[in-house]
Amino acid sequence: MRSPAASLAIEAREVAKTFRSGWLRPRLTEALRGVTLEVPRGAIVGILGPNGAGKTTFLSILATLLIPDRGSARVLGLDVVHDSLPLRQRINMASGRPSFLWSLRVAEIVGFYGRLYGISGAALRARVDALIEEYELTEYRRVPYNELSTGLKQRVALAKALINDPELLFLDEPTLGLDPDVSVRVRAHIAALRRERGVTIVLTTHYMREAEELCDEVAFIKAGRILDKGTPDELKRRIGLGDVIALRLEPAAPSWLTAAPGVLRCTTDGDWTKCTVDDAEKRLPDLLRQLFAEGITVRNVRVREPELEEVFVELAR
Amino acid sequence: MSWRADALAIWAVVVRNALMASRNVFFFFELLFWPIVGVVSIGLMTRFLGLSGPQASFVLVGTIALSVVNVCQLDVAYAVLMDVWSKSIKHQFLAPIGIRHLSVGSWLVGMVRGAVLFALLAALGWWAFGFRVFAPGGAAVAAFLAGCFLNAWIVGVLVCALITLFGNRAESFAWASVNLVLVLAGIYYPVSVLPGPAAAVARAIPLTYFLDAYRSHFGFASEFTAPIATGLALAVVYAIVAHLAFYACVQRARRTGLLLKMSE
Numbered sequence: 070m071r072s073p074a075a076s077l078a079i080e081a082r083e084v085a086k087t088f089r090s091g092w093l094r095p096r097l098t099e100a101l102r103g104v105t106l107e108v109p110r111g112a113i114v115g116i117l118g119p120n121g122a123g124k125t126t127f128l129s130i131l132a133t134l135l136i137p138d139r140g141s142a143r144v145l146g147l148d149v150v151h152d153s154l155p156l157r158q159r160i161n162m163a164s165g166r167p168s169f170l171w172s173l174r175v176a177e178i179v180g181f182y183g184r185l186y187g188i189s190g191a192a193l194r195a196r197v198d199a200l201i202e203e204y205e206l207t208e209y210r211r212v213p214y215n216e217l218s219t220g221l222k223q224r225v226a227l228a229k230a231l232i233n234d235p236e237l238l239f240l241d242e243p244t245l246g247l248d249p250d251v252s253v254r255v256r257a258h259i260a261a262l263r264r265e266r267g268v269t270i271v272l273t274t275h276y277m278r279e280a281e282e283l284c285d286e287v288a289f290i291k292a293g294r295i296l297d298k299g300t301p302d303e304l305k306r307r308i309g310l311g312d313v314i315a316l317r318l319e320p321a322a323p324s325w326l327t328a329a330p331g332v333l334r335c336t337t338d339g340d341w342t343k344c345t346v347d348d349a350e351k352r353l354p355d356l357l358r359q360l361f362a363e364g365i366t367v368r369n370v371r372v373r374e375p376e377l378e379e380v381f382v383e384l385a386r
Numbered sequence: 387m388s389w390r391a392d393a394l395a396i397w398a399v400v401v402r403n404a405l406m407a408s409r410n411v412f413f414f415f416e417l418l419f420w421p422i423v424g425v426v427s428i429g430l431m432t433r434f435l436g437l438s439g440p441q442a443s444f445v446l447v448g449t450i451a452l453s454v455v456n457v458c459q460l461d462v463a464y465a466v467l468m469d470v471w472s473k474s475i476k477h478q479f480l481a482p483i484g485i486r487h488l489s490v491g492s493w494l495v496g497m498v499r500g501a502v503l504f505a506l507l508a509a510l511g512w513w514a515f516g517f518r519v520f521a522p523g524g525a526a527v528a529a530f531l532a533g534c535f536l537n538a539w540i541v542g543v544l545v546c547a548l549i550t551l552f553g554n555r556a557e558s559f560a561w562a563s564v565n566l567v568l569v570l571a572g573i574y575y576p577v578s579v580l581p582g583p584a585a586a587v588a589r590a591i592p593l594t595y596f597l598d599a600y601r602s603h604f605g606f607a608s609e610f611t612a613p614i615a616t617g618l619a620l621a622v623v624y625a626i627v628a629h630l631a632f633y634a635c636v637q638r639a640r641r642t643g644l645l646l647k648m649s650e
Contacts (some may be wrong), residue, residue, distance in 0.1 A: 136641045187395075
């Protein structure tokens with residue numbers, strides 16, 4: 070049986086990082102102030118937060134590009150500081166602002182990184198071909214990098230990030246600046262990576278919809294601290310945002326509505342009475358039954374679940 | 387890391403640098419234009435000044451050495467510079483490789499380009515000025531080139547270290563560093579003409595000894611005993627120091643976040 074630690078892809082404890090800038094008058098920027106996070110193997114976990122929250126810093130520490138000042142982090146059971154070389158063989162990273170050598174062609178870029186990861190000969194050619202095909206880059210394989218569009222560059226970055234068949238993939242704002250149709254395709258690729266290859270994925274984003282669509286768990290980070298973490302549904306419940314049941318009633322809403330079981334609050338917006346409830350699926354039948362029993366006509370009903378964005382706004386306050 | 391993985395990582399850097407070099411007009415200028423301009427102008431100056439055959443050889447050996455060291459050290463510096471320019475340096479340091487793969491791979495390309503340049507300049511020197519670079523024989527030429535390449539490796543790795551320490555601001559070192567060698571290693575004059583402290587510094591530069599040894603084949607008495615052995619010993623010490631400095635600077639860049647900044 071696997072130990073709990075073995076089932077974790079990432080175990081970060083109280084990771085802290087402060088950047089110093091300036092020679093004469095050094096300025097200190099606390100990027101991370103003790104971040105603790107566990108990521109199970111095979112999960113897709115999103116790290117959300119505003120600009121400057123510490124998302125990229127945290128990801129870079131986990132990817133061995135940065136050394137933390139304090140705390141510890143183990144990735145795939147290896148320490149990110151002391152076992153960085155063997156760890157790098159098993160992880161990879163792609164960012165939303167990809168950049169590679171300008172005059173290398175697509176196949177050459179993927180091939181170069183393949184060799185760095187110890188792949189050669191026929192195996193390298195097959196791997197490069199497969200990734201180029203998978204990311205629909207076949208017609209661009211001989212095109213220099215600086216002649217590619219942003220979306221194509223992003224796909225090259227993803228192909229490069231998979232060259233070593235990583236067990237864990239870090240994606241730093243993978244759909245940043247992409248057209249909506251390209252974003253949808255990139256997200257589909259990310260979802261397929263976990264589904265088909267079982268890759269653990271940690272991604273940063275400030276697109277809430279992306280996190281909601283892709284992630285099993287989400288961690289909100291602000292000013293270098295994780296404010297909350299859980300599944301999108303758990304977070305919504307924990308924050309107490311609840312579902313909104315909007316009703317058009319005739320005559321007006323009865324006074325007992327605000328005190329009905331499960332109703333958190335009610336507001337009026339024109340003809341509509343908006344009741345925030347803990348669980349719409351559970352509460353709606355009882356509310357309707359009571360309203361009918363009192364002879365109140367329900368002209369229209371709308372149910373809306375809260376979005377992750379609202380959780381974020383709430384947490385960021 | 388296995389020998390095979392080591393060789394493959396070095397080969398990856400060789401292929402990358404060779405491809406980049408073959409597609410960049412700037413690299414062509416580096417390899418041919420400036421070195422040829424240098425040899426032609428210095429050769430004509432020796433004629434104008436009416437220098438004797440051995441004196442002209444003395445100066446032309448220095449000119450050719452400077453060009454070879456410059457081209458090779460720039461290639462070594464490209465191990466980091468090209469990734470800094472393209473903002474892709476983090477991908478390189480995310481891969482399971484060490485700095486030795488970067489520096490050695492780039493150095494191999496630098497040596498090939500340096501050897502090609504040496505042959506071209508030798509042909510030009512013979513055709514235009516009757517200067518026979520290969521006259522001392524294969525062993526002497528090989529020792530001289532080895533000295534140039536070792537010096538280039540040391541300078542190039544130190545430039546890489548400075549870039550990872552100070553960021554893009556330090557890239558001018560890549561072009562400026564070789565001029566220090568020009569002044570101190572006796573490119574156009576024997577180091578004995580340097581003032582005391584500068585001569586002491588010159589004696590600490592390995593290239594000084596390789597130049598001295600090669601010039602002895604053109605009729606100049608050697609200023610040092612066992613110059614090649616001394617030059618090699620110094621070069622090995624500096625190579626180790628340069629490598630450790632580069633490693634320390636990369637580790638520092640991982641701590642300060644400069645590695646990430648250079649990728650943004």
